[in-house]
Amino acid sequence: MDTASGEDQFQHIFIAALDLSGEARDAFLDKVCRKQPDLREEIEEILATLDPTELTGSKEKRALDIFGFCLDLDREARAMYLAKVAERCAEVREKVDKLLTSHGEAADAEFIEASPMADPEQVPSTGLKANDVVGPYRVIHEIGRGGMGAVYMATRKDEEFEQEVALKILPYAMATQDLISRFNNERQIMANLSHPNIATLLDGGATDDGLPYFVMEYVDGVPIHDYCDFQKLTIAARLRLFRKVCSAVHFAHQNLVVHRDLKPGNILVTAAGEPKLLDFGIAKILRPGSHEPVTLTESGVRPMTPEYASPEQVRGEIVTTESDIYALGLLLYELLSGHRAHRFGNRTEEDVQRVVCDDYPPRPSVVFWERFQIERARGTVVLTPESISEKRRTDPRRMERQLRGDLDNMIMKAITKDPDLRYASAEQFSLDIVNYLSGHPVLARGHSPLYLMQRFWERHQFAMMTTFIMVVMVLLFVVTALVQHRETLAQRRAAEMQRAKAHFVGEFFSDLFAVPQVGGPAGEIPANLITDRAMRRIQEFYPDNPAVQAAVMHTVGSVCLNLGAENQAESIITEALALRREQGEARDVAESLRVLAGIHARRRHFDKAECLLLEARSLTEAEDDQIAALMDGQVLQDLAEVYDGQGRHDLAEPMLWRALAVFHNQDQRDPERVSRILYALISHYQELEKWSHEEVLLKWALEEQIQAGSDEYLVHTFARVAEKLRREGEHARADYFLQCAFDLSRETYGAQHRLARNLEQALREFDETGVAEPEPNDSPLVQ
Known part of the structure; x- marks a missing residue:
């Protein structure tokens, strides 16, 4: 079947509608334009110009309107349309022809000569009109024309059944032997092709004049x-x-x-x-x-x-x-x-x-x-x-x-x-x-x-994304479980170690004090006796647990250090350090290194202390948890003291500030540790006679120490405040803070302690000046 574009369909329906009028035209348009209301509206707009009542009045205006419509019509449709116009008003037709002639498109212009296959518009008419009969089929209207003839919408005229079909016929002017052969070839091709998406051949034959035709399904x-x-x-x-x-x-x-x-x-x-x-x-x-x-x-x-x-x-x-x-x-x-x-x-x-x-x-x-x-x-x-x-x-x-x-x-x-x-x-x-x-x-x-x-x-994007998310979730679950398991084991190990240390210390010191002492003042126990007995008991209590052995030895070494037995403390801490190195726990090793560095710092062996602390720092920096961070802060503070001892004050200052940041920014802030570092900073700046930060640091230290209940450092801070006020000529206020320091030192250390006696001597010197005691709130430092 030949067909045309939507524009060709418009032309052919318009031509068919020209030969009809009244109810017949309406019925025809209802049928062929039932799915294309816009097409019907355009056709009726042009047909309305043929109404006799529309052709009265200004003929120039009507001629211009019809001329405009003619430009949208092909040659055949235009000729038929103008013929209808001429039947109703010859004068309007003449005016339209003049307009078309001046436009270069007169309705009676000749076709350009070319092969009949070149342009469907040049295909001659078959002469068939609506209601003409071809074989058992009645023509309804022309659908379109192509290089191989014209196609009509038709229906069977007999009573067997009613079916709309597409009828294709070769015009007389094209009925050469070659084109008849080609037309029959198309019919044979269609007969051999049965496919859901190919128009089906239904029938074929020849007219009484010998023109071939064939019938296909009508594709709406x-x-x-x-x-x-x-x-x-x-x-x-x-x-x-x-x-x-x-x-x-x-x-x-x-x-x-x-x-x-x-x-x-x-x-x-x-x-x-x-x-x-x-x-x-x-x-x-x-x-x-x-x-x-x-x-x-x-x-x-x-x-x-x-x-x-x-x-x-x-x-x-x-x-x-x-x-x-x-x-x-x-x-x-x-x-x-x-x-x-x-x-x-x-x-x-x-x-x-x-x-x-x-x-x-x-x-x-x-x-x-x-x-x-x-x-x-x-x-x-x-x-x-x-x-x-x-x-x-x-x-x-x-x-x-x-x-x-x-x-x-x-x-x-x-x-x-x-x-x-x-x-x-x-x-x-x-x-x-x-x-x-x-x-x-x-x-x-x-x-x-x-x-x-x-x-x-x-x-597979969805599946891969889903799989990826599931794998990530599983990995997160596994990692979380492993971390929690590790933390649980660490907490269990720490708890067991604390119980072991507590049990050992309790048993050890009960046994130690129950033994009659040889030599020395009554009530004093030689340090070597403590270490010798401790080492034996450690071997007896924990022969197969080197981690607990190291922890207990570290504790005993710290006790000896507090008793002033530095040599014994160094020996036992060194042995604990060796055991801890074997266990590979970085925090434990850093803890023993720090204590050992403190022993060397007391002896003013600052170079050895620095080496030990730098090693401890490398271990604490590598760990990523809160405990390691706290340990790192302690190491930083110890390093600052060592640098101050070496006279390398430019290195000590940043270490103290970094240590302060560690302890001040922790979720569970340690006011006592903060107060200690603040006191160290105050001492550092006073040693260098840098007074610009002194007042701020003293106020901050007093707040932290009072909050922490750190009486030991509060005594020293009161004394530092007194020194500052005395240096500034505020003798009355200085006397007040010195008295506070003295009273707190007797409560904390006892009246015979060296610090208490020194503060008492300083107070006597103040009393000799006869300066009155100020009110507590007079001091700007307290405020």
Whole structure:
């Protein structure tokens, strides 16, 4: 079946409606325009100008209106329309003819002479009108014309059954032997093709005058590109619809038929969404087992539609199935991008051949961004990225991403100039579309490892993301469980160690004091006795637990150090350190290093102390927990004292501030430790006679020490405050803080302690001056 575009349909329905009037016209329009109300409205608007009442009044105005409508009509429709105008008012007709003549398009202008296959508008009329009879069929109206005759909508005239059909007949003027042979060839092709997406041949025969005709199912549909736009089909939906067209074309190829005129107007889509392939008028039959077509063309004529023709067709070469693959590529180009790959207009045959055979169109993802203006019978249409993407239910950026890559390459492979590089068959083209829709690699892109990985990821993105999330969750669970298990073991080990130390210390010292002492003042126990007895008991209590041995030895060494037995303390701490190194617990090793460094610092062996503390620092920095951070703060404070002892005050100051930051910023802040570091900072600055920070640090130290209840350091801070006030000439306030320091020292250390006696001596010197005691709140430091 030949069909025309939506514009051709408009022309033919209009011509049929011209011969009708009144209720007959209304019934006809109701039937043929029931799904196209806009089309009916346009036709009735033009027909309304033939109303006699409309032709009265200003003839110039009516002539201008009719002239405007004439420009939208083809030659035949215009001639018939003007004939009706002349019947009603010859004067208006004359005015319209003058306007058309001046416009260069007079209604009686001659057709340009050319092959009857070149332009469907040049196909002669068959002379059939509505209600004419052809065989058992009654003509309703003309549907369209093409290079192989005219097509009418018809119905059977007998009573057996009623069925709307499409009747195709060859006009008298075209009834040459060659065209009759070609017409019968099309009928034979249609008879051999039975496929859901190919229009079905129902009947055939000849008129009483010997003109051949055949009858096909009437396809009530619209061209495929219009259907896709009307329905606003997405890219994926258009691809699925296109696959049905590929199926029909592949079926024809399997039956040795090359269509040779695949274009949107030859593929109608029904209301049910099924495409129907039409018009096998210029199709070729291939010899079985060969791709060489049987020669059926007349000399000098190459029947084709240039915008959808392959290079082989344009050059007049032998046409095979590869030409249909090329046309399918051009069709998909238009369905997806919204633009035709080629637009020729009034170009010469040489221009057409150069463009089709040599020039490649822009890729669909590129041409999509172009703005293009199209002149149609019913107005101007402007193609824009926004309008095109809106008809595909997307936006321009997203649509470009969809076209770029696989779809670009698939289309460009189908329309390559070399037939051997195109898809081998319509089925292969269709299968590549399946690959694209399912996320598999497409044949047109090759199989590079990077591309294969990309498609695998896109195809399994949800599953891979889900798997990845599950793996991460499992890993997090395992890591969390391991960390918690480690913390639990550490806490259990620490608790066991504390119990062991407490038990050992209790038992050891009970036993120690129960033994009669030899030598020395009563109540005093020699340090060597403590260490010797401790080492023996440790071996007895924990022979197979070196970790507990090391912890207990460290505790005993600390006791000895507090008793002033530095030598014994050094010996036992060194042994504990050796055991802890074997156990590999960084915090325990750092703890013993710190105590050992303190012993050397007391002896003013600052270089040895520095080495030990730097080693301890390297261990605490490597650990990432709160306990290690606290240990690191203690090491920093110890290093500052060592640097001060070495006279390297520039290194001591930043160490103290860093230590202060550690203890001050902890979640469980230690006010006592903060107060100690503040006192160390005060002493550091007073040693260097730097007084700028003194008042702030003294206030801060008093607050922290009072909060912590750190009487030991509070005594020293009161004394420091007194020194500051005395230096500033505030003797009364200085005397007050000195008295506070003395009273607190007696409570803390006892009246006979060296610090208490020194403070008492300082107070006597103040009393000799006779200065009165101030009120406590008078001091700005207290405030």
